[in-house]
Amino acid sequence: MSKAIVSREQDYSQWYNELVIKAGLADYSAVKGCMVIKPYGFAIWERMQRALDDMFKNTGHSNAYFPLFIPKSFFSKEAAHVEGFAKECAVVTHYRLKNSPEGIVVDETAKLEEELIIRPTSETIIWNTYRGWIQSYRDLPLLINQWANVVRWEMRTRLFLRTTEFLWQEGHTAHATSQEAVEETLRILDIYTEFAEKWMSMPVVKGVKTANERFAGAVDTYCIEALMQDGKALQAGTSHFLGQNFAKAFDVKFLNKEGKSELVWATSWGVSTRLVGALIMTHSDDDGLVLPPMLAPHEVIIVPIYRDEEQLKKIMEVVSQINSELTKQGIRVKIDADDKHSPGWKFAEYELKGVPVRLAIGPKDLEKGTVEVYRRDLKQKQFVPQDGIAPHVKNLLSQIQQSLYNKALAFREQSTVKVDDYTTFKEVLDKKGGFVLAHWDGTTETEEKIKEETKATIRCIPMDNQQEEGNCIYSGKPSKQRVIFAKAY
């Protein structure tokens, strides 16, 4: 089977789909809109989970687990929240099947008294629970995260980027004061930023969503926005300051130090398996996946090259030695001494899978005491002495991690333009895409109009945005700052 994939230039979305399938990250499933995450794809997600989980734990959060099902009545308690999610909820109405002449059918006598919603997010069930957990200021802050699956019945799906069921983490915290809750919201936004930039080598813009793009039920939604290689923006994570909206809806109060009863302040925040899609679209090329070492299931693949068993044995002595040196440095190594494929096949395969560094060791290396070192991102080969290989590779991996970030950042910078008139605005979005920095009058009406006419939305108002007098690109009304417009995933 030829595993060559279509080029990005030819058809970007086909490139993406083929890459996901051929690199063995995921498969389509028997259920429309749902995917099977295959071991290699899941391994990447597991590395993401571990890194994020450590960061959450280091900032005082604990994991817990809440039910998949949410009573329908819970959902209707927060008005904006229901409205935001009502259109995409899967609903469980019955709890039994039975045999019939037509085969297995739903047993109509087994109807649930109250329908259960399959969680699209867990605010409601969690806040209903928190009511029982919080009585006094001593119970606060309550800092909880859960790793879970959620279901949102989307009209159109795309592997990792938008599937009907997806995996994520959702943090839900309760605080005594508004200020504390806002601080938490921003602390998490910083964690997401650090994760995206350090681990994924993916530069992001931190910002605030406009009213239009805000989470249903939030007072403020903060986000990190990344730019993909095709010039489209991707929201990589969100952190919400929920104010007292859910506390009001679920009557969650605490007694403060003065013995007075107050509503608690809340946050919620999440990132999902969508990040795997973001990772793919940020770094990969026409030969396949390119993974940043810190998230790659294997940082190094070692391919021995040999003619016969005897030679393999000799080469494997060197391979084992190198493997143990690398492993001692904490590097994740895979050795592929399999006889079923030729070295050439393996080279292509591990390039497709994005393994950052490949070491090839053959008879010539035995003679010369060298190793062929190949780096996936730049497709460069060099011969390096076996002596001192571990520090060399260690250094190379961190160079790759940094270089991927630099490259992605350079791309984003060159794809970010300031625009001051609507004609140019449309032209840029049409031809080039990318982030367009433009003045906006702050109204939802203008935002909607622009969206209708150009398909571009306001991705965010960047944090610490430079204040600058100007006129709205659409209405001409005065504006104090530029916001980021882009077409988005």
Added chain:
RNA sequence: CGGGGCGUAGCGUAGCCUGGUAUCGCGCCUGCUUUGGGAGCAGGAGGCCGUCGGUUCAAAUCCGGCCGCCCCGACCA
């Protein structure tokens, strides 16, 4: 839900217009030779041509219904 495309071996496909024994490549099995960029040769296995119905002596091919998937758009992380 609208528009487009597709359904033939595990995967990718030809054949369909103009009906008559189902094509090719990859993969798989056996053997030998190979192995530093997706190895070569020889032999072999594998098909209710998505599904239901119609037309016909005869249907992968023509006609109709249904089902499924992918892509583009509206909705959204």
